[in-house]
Amino acid sequence: MTKDPTFNSAMAATYEKNSRISVPTYDALFAMVQSYYRLQLGEQAASLLVIGAGTGNELSAWGPSNPTWTFTGVDPSEEMLKIAKYKVVELGFESRVSLIHGTIDDLPQSDSKFDAASCILVLHFINDIQEKLNLLVSIKNKLKSGAPFVLVSAYGDRDNSELQDRMQIWKSFWVEGGRELSETDEMISHALAKLSFLPETQIEGLLAEAGFTKITRFYSTGIMAGWMCHAE
Numbered sequence: 001m002t003k004d005p006t007f008n009s010a011m012a013a014t015y016e017k018n019s020r021i022s023v024p025t026y027d028a029l030f031a032m033v034q035s036y037y038r039l040q041l042g043e044q045a046a047s048l049l050v051i052g053a054g055t056g057n058e059l060s061a062w063g064p065s066n067p068t069w070t071f072t073g074v075d076p077s078e079e080m081l082k083i084a085k086y087k088v089v090e091l092g093f094e095s096r097v098s099l100i101h102g103t104i105d106d107l108p109q110s111d112s113k114f115d116a117a118s119c120i121l122v123l124h125f126i127n128d129i130q131e132k133l134n135l136l137v138s139i140k141n142k143l144k145s146g147a148p149f150v151l152v153s154a155y156g157d158r159d160n161s162e163l164q165d166r167m168q169i170w171k172s173f174w175v176e177g178g179r180e181l182s183e184t185d186e187m188i189s190h191a192l193a194k195l196s197f198l199p200e201t202q203i204e205g206l207l208a209e210a211g212f213t214k215i216t217r218f219y220s221t222g223i224m225a226g227w228m229c230h231a232e
């Protein structure tokens, strides 16, 4: 299991606020994904795999209002998962949630496959392209044929002015969120140094190579974009 030093206890504590500054449409994203899953999954019981469950925002967005869904959340950060556990207990649906400290490789072996999966704001923390592909292949292998999968990640070509322009827009979110303009450039270059960007076509190529079809970009805010697709 990879211990992720990025999400230590200080980061976990500030995550709720900073995620919504960095991605002003953060809560709308979860609502959009929920709509699509509901349409696809219908009313019957469904099992969802949440890769990078973090502080439990997928769980708290989708759990209470979908009582037939069960969740398996995976994350290598113990500090983030502690907050996720707290939220799930507060919301009273812990009997439908299993939290696993680790990566997808730490999921218990099982013959049953998931009905849907998500990997939101995780892929850009994996630097190596082969490792990104391995994660997507592992997710696909855990899904039933036809199951929906949502991927949200930073995207773009670092050498292209299009990404530089979007970074300026991202900077404006932080200034609007209360950061001093003088601190923002350093904070942003520090954050960007930790992120691994791939151009959109390459992300879509990795999804296809991993065995996903009907790859559709449905979302974009600042430096992030989201794709909906289905396991073959």
Ligand SMILES: C[S@@+](CC[C@H](N)C(=O)[O-])C[C@H]1O[C@@H](n2cnc3c(N)ncnc32)[C@H](O)[C@@H]1O
Binding pocket: 002, 004, 007, 019, 051, 052, 053, 054, 055, 056, 057, 058, 074, 075, 076, 077, 080, 102, 103, 104, 119, 120, 121, 122, 125, 126
């Ligand atoms: C920015 S947070 C996103 C959390 C949540 N998905 C959300 O949107 O709020 C990124 C999370 O991915 C986790 N992470 C990093 N590498 C991972 C991996 N290989 N597998 C699963 N989770 C990972 C981190 O520990 C962190 O909790």
